[in-house]
Amino acid sequence: MFGLDGPKFFLYLTKDTPYTRWPLWPGEGRDRPAGEPHGPYRTLYVNPAASAALTRGEPLPFGSLLVMENRAADKSLRNLAVRIKLKGYHPEAGDWYWFLFSPDGSLQAEGKPGTCIACHSGAKDRDFVMHGSVR
Ligand code: HEC
Structure with missing residues (x-):
């Protein structure tokens, strides 16, 4: 049903509509120091739809992309850890489609990876967004 193609999606994110032109998570800078598993430095980009919702304090809408x-x-x-919210994809876990890309675009994880979701379930009441819950 959801034929998201990881390698094509990587090109979309890095070449067609480069995520590096998107805003950062509101109020934050680049290369924040933080612990594992995603550390030790992170920069969190959000697409314009997600940025608008976060700025207004509203829930992330379908189509939100976090990179x-x-x-x-x-x-x-x-690596690049990516989540996109797709209506109907996986209602049990917030309808997020997950990717973990190596810098060359090869896929380390895609879809509904149990490891990503298990840990991010710690933030179930925040739409599985761990960011901000730990330092
Ligand atoms: C052991 C726990 C753990 C696992 C496993 C994990 N994450 Fe995370 N993730 C975190 C934490 C903690 C943060 C918050 C980082 C921060 O505040 O900078 C985070 C942040 C993120 C973010 C930024 C937005 C958000 O949700 O806060 C993305 C995107 C992300 N993870 C994707 C993934 C993907 C994809 C996988 C699986 C390949 C994964 N994560 C596996 C703990 C985990």
């Missing part, structure tokens, strides 16, 4: 750059201690890019 987190995870950098190593030497600031080299380690």
